Amino acid sequence: xxxxxxxxxxxxxxxxxxxxxxxxxxxxxxxxxxxxxxxxxxxxxxxxxxxxxxxxxxxxxxxxxxxxxxxxxxxxxxxxxxxxxxxxxxxxxxxxxxxxxxxxxxxxxxxxxxxxxxxxxxxxxxxxxxxxxxxxxxxxxxxxxxxxxxxxxxxxxxxxxxxxxxxxxxxxxxxxxxxxxxxxxxxxxxxxxxxxxxxxx
Amino acid sequence: xxxxxxxxxxxxxxxxxxxxxxxxxxxxxxxxxxxxxxxxxxxxxxxxxxxxxxxxxxxxxxxxxxxxxxxxxxxxxxxxxxxxxxxxxxxxxxxxxxxxxxxxxxxxxxxxxxxxxxxxxxxxxxxxxxxxxxxxxxxxxxxxxxxxxxxxxxxxxxxxxxxxxxxxxxxxxxxxxxxxxxxxxxxxxxxxxxxxxxxxxxxxxxxxxxxxxxxxxxxxxxxxxxxxxxxxxxxxxxxxxxxxxxxxxxxxxxxxxxxxxxxxxxxxxxxxxxxxxxxxxxxxxxxxxxxxxxxxxxxxxxxxxxxxxxxxxxxxxxxxxxxxxxxxxxxxxxxxxxxxxxxxxxxxxxxxxxxxxxxxxxxxxxxxxxxxxxxxxxxxxxxxxxxxxxxxxxxxxxxxxxxxxxxxxxxxxxxxxxxxxxxxxxxxxxxxxxxxxxxxxxxxxxxxxxxxxxxxxxxxxxxxxxxxxxxxxxxxxxxxxxxxxxxxxxxxxxxxxxxxxxxxxxxxxxxxxxxxxxxxxxxxxxxxxxxxxxxxxxxxxxxxxxxxxxxxxxxxxxxxxxxxxxxxxxxxxxxxxxxxxxxxxxxxxxxxxxxxxxxxxxxxxxxxxxxxxxxxxxxxxxxxxxxxxxxxxxxxxxxxxx
Numbered sequence: 001x002x003x004x005x006x007x008x009x010x011x012x013x014x015x016x017x018x019x020x021x022x023x024x025x026x027x028x029x030x031x032x033x034x035x036x037x038x039x040x041x042x043x044x045x046x047x048x049x050x051x052x053x054x055x056x057x058x059x060x061x062x063x064x065x066x067x068x069x070x071x072x073x074x075x076x077x078x079x080x081x082x083x084x085x086x087x088x089x090x091x092x093x094x095x096x097x098x099x100x101x102x103x104x105x106x107x108x109x110x111x112x113x114x115x116x117x118x119x120x121x122x123x124x125x126x127x128x129x130x131x132x133x134x135x136x137x138x139x140x141x142x143x144x145x146x147x148x149x150x151x152x153x154x155x156x157x158x159x160x161x162x163x164x165x166x167x168x169x170x171x172x173x174x175x176x177x178x179x180x181x182x183x184x185x186x187x188x189x190x191x192x193x194x195x196x197x198x199x200x201x
Numbered sequence: 202x203x204x205x206x207x208x209x210x211x212x213x214x215x216x217x218x219x220x221x222x223x224x225x226x227x228x229x230x231x232x233x234x235x236x237x238x239x240x241x242x243x244x245x246x247x248x249x250x251x252x253x254x255x256x257x258x259x260x261x262x263x264x265x266x267x268x269x270x271x272x273x274x275x276x277x278x279x280x281x282x283x284x285x286x287x288x289x290x291x292x293x294x295x296x297x298x299x300x301x302x303x304x305x306x307x308x309x310x311x312x313x314x315x316x317x318x319x320x321x322x323x324x325x326x327x328x329x330x331x332x333x334x335x336x337x338x339x340x341x342x343x344x345x346x347x348x349x350x351x352x353x354x355x356x357x358x359x360x361x362x363x364x365x366x367x368x369x370x371x372x373x374x375x376x377x378x379x380x381x382x383x384x385x386x387x388x389x390x391x392x393x394x395x396x397x398x399x400x401x402x403x404x405x406x407x408x409x410x411x412x413x414x415x416x417x418x419x420x421x422x423x424x425x426x427x428x429x430x431x432x433x434x435x436x437x438x439x440x441x442x443x444x445x446x447x448x449x450x451x452x453x454x455x456x457x458x459x460x461x462x463x464x465x466x467x468x469x470x471x472x473x474x475x476x477x478x479x480x481x482x483x484x485x486x487x488x489x490x491x492x493x494x495x496x497x498x499x500x501x502x503x504x505x506x507x508x509x510x511x512x513x514x515x516x517x518x519x520x521x522x523x524x525x526x527x528x529x530x531x532x533x534x535x536x537x538x539x540x541x542x543x544x545x546x547x548x549x550x551x552x553x554x555x556x557x558x559x560x561x562x563x564x565x566x567x568x569x570x571x572x573x574x575x576x577x578x579x580x581x582x583x584x585x586x587x588x589x590x591x592x593x594x595x596x597x598x599x600x601x602x603x604x605x606x607x608x609x610x611x612x613x614x615x616x617x618x619x620x621x622x623x624x625x626x627x628x629x630x631x632x633x634x635x636x637x638x639x640x641x642x643x644x645x646x647x648x649x650x651x652x653x654x655x656x657x658x659x660x661x662x663x664x665x666x667x668x669x670x671x672x673x674x675x676x677x678x679x680x681x682x683x684x685x686x687x688x689x690x691x692x693x694x695x696x697x698x699x700x701x702x703x704x705x706x707x708x709x710x711x712x713x714x715x716x717x718x719x720x721x722x723x724x725x726x727x728x729x730x731x732x733x734x735x736x737x738x739x740x741x742x743x744x745x746x747x748x749x750x751x752x753x754x755x756x757x758x759x760x761x762x763x764x765x766x767x768x769x770x771x772x773x774x775x776x777x778x779x780x781x782x783x784x785x786x787x788x789x790x791x792x793x794x795x796x797x798x799x800x801x802x803x804x805x806x807x808x809x810x811x812x813x814x815x816x817x818x819x820x821x822x823x824x825x826x827x828x829x830x831x832x833x834x835x836x837x838x839x840x841x842x843x
Contacts, residue, residue, distance in 0.1 A: 006479030006499055007492075007499070008479075011467065011471075032456075067463060068467050072463065179455045179459050183462050183463075186462070187462070190467055190469075191466070
């Protein structure tokens with residue numbers, strides 16, 4: 001999967017929303033989908049169970065139109081968070097140009113966050129992707145919950161962000177932070193256009 | 202006594218809003234009792250917010266209330282003009298008298314006081330006089346007094362001494378009120394929502410607002426149906442600003458801002474050179490050319506010289522087009538050849554085209570009859586031969602062109618052809634040597650022009666690896682041929698191909714030869730082949746007798762060599778003659794026989810007489826006129842029996 005194809009003048013970014021189950025990855029995508037103007041809306045593919053748990057994955061194509069002469073397409077994916085969908089997660093992660101790690105800010109979810117973050121690194125390693133180089137941002141979701149239920153951003157930073165990647169507070173259900181996160185990961189991904197590593201992957 | 206005041210400027214059509222309430226109130230107060238409340242009144246605001254309207258209305262109202270008031274309304278410019286006029290006319294007293302008796306002086310645009318010292322001092326006197334007698338002064342400006350640069354301090358304190366008010370930009374409600382009032386005034390009717398929509402646009406001043414309204418009115422007058430609110434912004438040509446626009450769904454804004462961020466990031470990070478190469482690939486790929494060269498460049502991590510790369514590529518493509526055209530003019534089937542679509546195979550394409558062009562009629566090579574080892578060397582031609590050998594050893598580099606000149610029959614053609622043959626032999630036949638007489642060259646050119654195959658004809662000569670042109674003196678006076686030869690010459694010369702020319706005289710003595718050709722001929726090596734010297738003559742006689750398988754004695758050769766000749770041809774002629782005579786006479790070639798034959802002196806009794814008393818008819822001595830080899834006798838007999 002190539003990020004930028006100069007011959008056909010296309011830019012395609014695959015961004016994967018990763019994180020533990022119920023942390024709000026699909027909610028992120030739904031919010032973004034809701035903001036896309038009608039004329040640009042693709043179809044959001046969501047394979048969810050009846051209880052709205054992502055069974056396989058969500059796929060949201062974003063056609064951004066021609067930018068600087070390049071047909072620009074973003075493809076947003078989510079992985080199923082539940083531990084037992086390991087194979088699916090690995091599959092979805094394949095060829096990702098950037099990863100958003102959606103962490104659940106609830107205090108009781110801390111272990112799941114850490115476990116999922118480690119899982120992400122393991123899967124990246126299996127794809128032969130250097131976790132230090134892949135564009136990655138962390139989103140601390142559900143920051144709108146009552147303070148006694150959630151961990152503060154510094155606490156979460158301590159627990160997860162040992163690499164000091166960009167992080168964003170969010171309330172994916174209502175919107176704050178969602179586009180900031182997307183913007184953050186997009187910038188990181190697009191920055192790699194000029195690093196020369198994009199064209200020959 | 203209102204000068205220049207527009208009757209349209211009245212208080213009842215001045216819309217009062219939060220931005221101008223104070224100014225309006227002050228103006229009204231001044232109008233109702235000039236000179237008593239705020240004196241002077243100083244009104245300032247940005248352009249187009251209603252200063253002039255306000256002071257105009259003030260003047261009108263004052264005049265309405267007290268018709269006997271003497272009011273002067275003028276702009277500072279006009280005031281200065283009048284002042285200057287009065288000074289130059291020597292009527293300053295009249296000027297002073299006029300202004301000093303005015304009850305209400307309204308001065309518009311006083312910001313132009315800047316730097317006008319003379320006017321300032323006059324105004325200072327005037328102000329002092331007016332204020333002293335309790336008369337009203339009203340001034341407007343686009344800035345507060347303290348910001349008018351370069352104004353006399355005393356005047357400044359007077360300007361600022363009364364009331365200073367400003368007029369702010371109208372708020373939304375005021376704008377609606379203004380628009381409604383304007384519509385009423387002009388009898389305009391818009392659909393509901395139109396005025397409101399227009400008012401949402403944040404115009405910097407009322408004039409712009411009015412302009413926009415005029416635009417709407419004009420559009421509505423032109424069109425059949427009345428305008429709706431959604432048309433407003435399109436017609437007025439403004440993008441809504443955030444606070445005043447109809448609140449768009451928040452969603453779209455977020456997406457749009459994300460989009461523009463991405464656009465910025467892409468523009469920043471897309472590598473320009475790659476994008477340009479990409480464009481070139483798309484373009485040439487679309488034209489059907491192979492772009493592997495460019496694609497490879499794209500894979501590089503550092504930027505090559507894109508301009509050069511693309512220019513080079515497109516030059517190659519152009520070259521291919523030319524070659525294809527040329528090749529397909531000879532053979533249409535070649536046009537579709539893959540080679541002409543790949544700029545990386547230009548060389549192949551060139552060869553293909555050249556083969557196609559030259560293929561039909563390969564240039565005539567040197568005659569095999571003129572072998573190098575058959576060329577006898579003597580002091581008269583030694584130089585030429587040595588040079589010829591050097592040329593053969595290192596064609597195109599040592600002496601280019603090589604011009605051999607000498608009188609007729611001294612062996613120029615032989616030597617030139619011999620060089621060609623040697624070149625062919627040394628290269629194992631791989632070289633193409635074109636060998637042409639100048640006269641043939643001219644004839645071919647004329648034919649090519651006639652048949653329209655000039656291109657092909659040229660290519661034939663250009664394709665050759667060496668060019669030998671015999672008797673180049675024939676091109677004298679033939680301009681077109683000289684032109685063509687010039688081009689062929691240059692093409693060969695530039696490509697490092699050997700050129701050999703022969704001529705009956707040195708280039709500098711060739712008449713009617715263009716200087717550019719002459720200088721080129723002279724630029725190589727010009728060698729003369731002289732008339733055969735004694736040593737050469739001896740060798741030549743020996744060789745030619747041997748060729749006819751005649752044995753001669755040394756003294757015969759000595760004798761013959763002593764005879765001077767002008768050309769090799771003469772020697773060959775002599776050999777023929779002697780042989781023929783000997784055959785006829787049935788004698789061996791001895792010195793006495795030869796001498797007798799050539800000098801007409803009979804050293805010994807003619808042996809012919811033994812067979813016949815008569816002298817041999819000279820007819821029989823000419824070997825061209827005698828049948829030497831009769832067919833087999835038996836064959837003749839059968840013929841006769843029949």
